[in-house]
Amino acid sequence: MMSNIEVINLKKTFKIRNAKNSNKGDASSSKFYALDGVNLNIKAGEFFVILGPSGCGKSTFLDLVGGLTEPDDGEILIDGKPITGPSLDRAIVFQQPALFPWRTSLNNVSFLLEAKGVEKDIREGTARKYLSLVGLAGFEDRYPYELSGGMKQRVAIARALAINPEILLMDEPFAALDAQTREIMQTDLLKIRDQTQKTVLFITHSIDEAVLLADRVAVMTARPGVIKTVIDIPIPRKRRLSNDVKVTPEFVETRHKLWELLREEVTKTQEIHNKCSIEDFNLGNTKNIKKAPALSIPLDTRSK
Amino acid sequence: MESNVGTESIHKSSDFDIIDLLKSYFQRSIAIIIFLLIWEIAPRIGLVNILFISPPSVIFSSMVDLILSGELITQTVASLIRVVTGFGLALLIALPLGFLLGGWFKEIEKSVNPLLQVLGQANPFTLFPVFMALLGIGEISKIAIIYWVCQWPILFNTVTGIKNVDPLLVKMARTAGLSKLEMFWKVLLPASLPTVFTGIRMGASFAFFMLIGAEMIGAHSGLGFMIIQAQTTFQIPKMYAGIVTVALLGIVINYVMLELEKRSVGWKESIIV
Numbered sequence: 001m002m003s004n005i006e007v008i009n010l011k012k013t014f015k016i017r018n019a020k021n022s023n024k025g026d027a028s029s030s031k032f033y034a035l036d037g038v039n040l041n042i043k044a045g046e047f048f049v050i051l052g053p054s055g056c057g058k059s060t061f062l063d064l065v066g067g068l069t070e071p072d073d074g075e076i077l078i079d080g081k082p083i084t085g086p087s088l089d090r091a092i093v094f095q096q097p098a099l100f101p102w103r104t105s106l107n108n109v110s111f112l113l114e115a116k117g118v119e120k121d122i123r124e125g126t127a128r129k130y131l132s133l134v135g136l137a138g139f140e141d142r143y144p145y146e147l148s149g150g151m152k153q154r155v156a157i158a159r160a161l162a163i164n165p166e167i168l169l170m171d172e173p174f175a176a177l178d179a180q181t182r183e184i185m186q187t188d189l190l191k192i193r194d195q196t197q198k199t200v201l202f203i204t205h206s207i208d209e210a211v212l213l214a215d216r217v218a219v220m221t222a223r224p225g226v227i228k229t230v231i232d233i234p235i236p237r238k239r240r241l242s243n244d245v246k247v248t249p250e251f252v253e254t255r256h257k258l259w260e261l262l263r264e265e266v267t268k269t270q271e272i273h274n275k276c277s278i279e280d281f282n283l284g285n286t287k288n289i290k291k292a293p294a295l296s297i298p299l300d301t302r303s304k
Numbered sequence: 305m306e307s308n309v310g311t312e313s314i315h316k317s318s319d320f321d322i323i324d325l326l327k328s329y330f331q332r333s334i335a336i337i338i339f340l341l342i343w344e345i346a347p348r349i350g351l352v353n354i355l356f357i358s359p360p361s362v363i364f365s366s367m368v369d370l371i372l373s374g375e376l377i378t379q380t381v382a383s384l385i386r387v388v389t390g391f392g393l394a395l396l397i398a399l400p401l402g403f404l405l406g407g408w409f410k411e412i413e414k415s416v417n418p419l420l421q422v423l424g425q426a427n428p429f430t431l432f433p434v435f436m437a438l439l440g441i442g443e444i445s446k447i448a449i450i451y452w453v454c455q456w457p458i459l460f461n462t463v464t465g466i467k468n469v470d471p472l473l474v475k476m477a478r479t480a481g482l483s484k485l486e487m488f489w490k491v492l493l494p495a496s497l498p499t500v501f502t503g504i505r506m507g508a509s510f511a512f513f514m515l516i517g518a519e520m521i522g523a524h525s526g527l528g529f530m531i532i533q534a535q536t537t538f539q540i541p542k543m544y545a546g547i548v549t550v551a552l553l554g555i556v557i558n559y560v561m562l563e564l565e566k567r568s569v570g571w572k573e574s575i576i577v
Contacts, residue, residue, distance in 0.1 A: 068478055086479045098476040102494045102571040111490075115480035143571050 002044040009074035033224035052220030091160035097152035106140040150181035366541035390450025402462025424456035454507035461503025465496030
C-alpha cells in the first residue's frame with residue numbers, strides 16, 4: 001500500500017521570547033513563520049526529498065506530516081483525507097535513533113507493533129524479519145548501548161518499517177552518522193525501498209544525499225520556509241546502486257543545479273544566523289560564527 | 305585436536321582466574337585485616353584502654369552471647385520493623401507523588417518545589433522533638449520521622465527522573481499514539497527508573513541513619529536503644545556488638561538495594577560495568 005501526500009498552503013508559526021531585542025526597538029512581536037505557505041504534491045510510491053539549509057523549517061514540516069504538531073493554517077491530505085494526529089500508517093525515523101535503552105533491538109522493533117495491537121507471536125516474527133532486512137540478523141538480543149551509531153539507526157528504520165506504514169517519514173536520518181556509514185546506509189535504504197515500496201518523504205541538508213536518493217527534490221527557502229522549486233532527478237533507480245553513480249554527468253549536473261538553487265538560501269540563513277548572533281549573543285559571537293551552518297555544503301559540492 | 309586445544313586453554317585461563325581471584329580478594333581485604341589486627345592488639349598490649357575499646361574477639365563473643373540469649377535478634381527485629389514501615393510508607397507516598405508532580409502537574413510542581421526543598425533541608429534530628437510532641441513517644445513518632453527522612457530523596461529523584469526523560473523518546477512514542485497510561489508504563493517509568501532508584505537507595509540509607517538516631521533519643525527497644533543502654537550501664541562489649549550489628553545491617557541493605565537496582569535497570573551501561 002502506498003499513499004500520496006498533498007500539502008496545501010501549510011503555515012506554521014512559532015512564538016519566541018525576544019526580550020533581549022525589545023530594547024533595540026525591535027517589534028516585540030514574538031512570532032515568526034517557520035513555514036509560510038508550503039504547497040506540495042507527493043505521489044504514491046515516490047521517494048521525495050526536501051532539501052534546505054539548516055533552520056529553514058524542514059523538521060517542522062515533517063512533524064506536521066507526522067501529525068505531531070498542528071499547522072496554523074493550511075492542511076495536509078493523505079489520500080485525500082486530512083491529517084488529524086499521529087497515526088501508524090505514517091512511521092517516522094528521526095535524526096537520532098530514539099531507541100528505548102531498556103529494550104533489546106528486537107523489543108525496540110516490536111514497540112510500534114505493540115502499539116498497533118499485533119499479537120506477541122506474530123510481533124516477534126515480524127520484528128526478526130525486519131531486523132534481518134536492515135542487516136541486523138543476530139543482533140536481536142543486543143541492547144542499544146551495545147550497538148554502534150549506524151546499527152542503532154538501522155534498528156530505528158526496522159522499527160518504522162515493521163508496522164508496514166504507507167508512508168515513511170525520515171528526518172535527516174543519516175546526519176548524525178560518520179561519512180562511511182552514511183554512504184552504506186544510503187545504498188541500503190535504496191535497496192530496502194525497492195523491496196518494501198513505500199512513499200518516502202526524506203529530509204536532508206546534504207545535496208549529495210538528495211541526488212542519490214530522490215525521485216524528486218524540493219528545495220526549501222530560508223526562514224520563512226516555502227518551497228522554492230521542485231526538480232526531477234534524471235537518474236534511473238537501478239543506476240543509483242552502482243558505485244560510480246556519483247561521477248556520472250547527470251549526477252554532477254543535478255548536484256550543481258541544486259547547489260545553485262540552494263546557495264542563495266544558504267547565504268540568507270547565514271545572514272540570519274550572524275544577525276542573531278550579533279544581536280543576541282554578543283559574547284558568544286565567535287562561537288556562532290564557527291558553527292556557521294552552511295559551511296558543510298560548499299565543501300560537499302567541491303569534494304568530487 | 306582442536307577441541308583439545310580449546311579445553312587446555314580454558315583450563316589455563318581458569319587457573320589464572322583462581323590466582324587473579326585470590327589476588328583481588330587479598331587486595332580488597334588486606335586493609336580490613338590489618339585494621340582488625342591493630343584493633344585486637346592495641347587494647348591488649350595497653351596502647352589504648354581496654355575498658356573503652358573492646359578488641360574484636362571480645363566483641364564477637366559478646367555478639368554470640370547476645371544472639372544465644374535472643375536479645376540481639378529481638379532488638380534487630382524491633383529496629384527492622386520500624387525502618388521497613390517508615391521506608392515502605394515513603395515508597396507508597398513519595399513515588400506516586402513524584403510521578404504525578406514531575407509528569408502531570410508540572411505547574412504545581414514549580415510552585416511547591418521551593419517549599420519542598422526547604423522542608424527537605426530541615427535537619428530531621430531537630431524535628432524529632434516536634435514529632436514526639438505531636439505524635440507521642442511511641443512507635444508512631446519514630447516511624448513518622450523515618451518516613452519523613454526518606455521521602456525526600458525518593459520524591460526529589462522521582463520528580464527529576466520523570467522530568468528529564470529524553471523528549472525524543474516521548475516524541476517517538478507519540479507517533480505510536482499511546483494513551484497517557486501506556487506512555488507512563490512503557491516510556492516514562494522505565495526511562496526514569498535509574499534516577500528513581502538512586503533516590504530509593506538514598507532513602508534506604510537515610511532511613512537507617514534516622515532509625516538509630518531516633519532509637520537513641522527515645523525508645524525502649526531496638527539496636528539504637530541497646531547501644532545507648534549498654535553504654536550507660538557500662539557494658540562496653542555489648543555496646544560494640546550493637547555498633548557492629550548496625551554496620552553489618554547497613555552493608556546488607558546497601559547490597560540488597562544495589563542488587564535490586566542491577567536487576568531492574570540492568571540495561572544501563574554504567575551499572576553493568
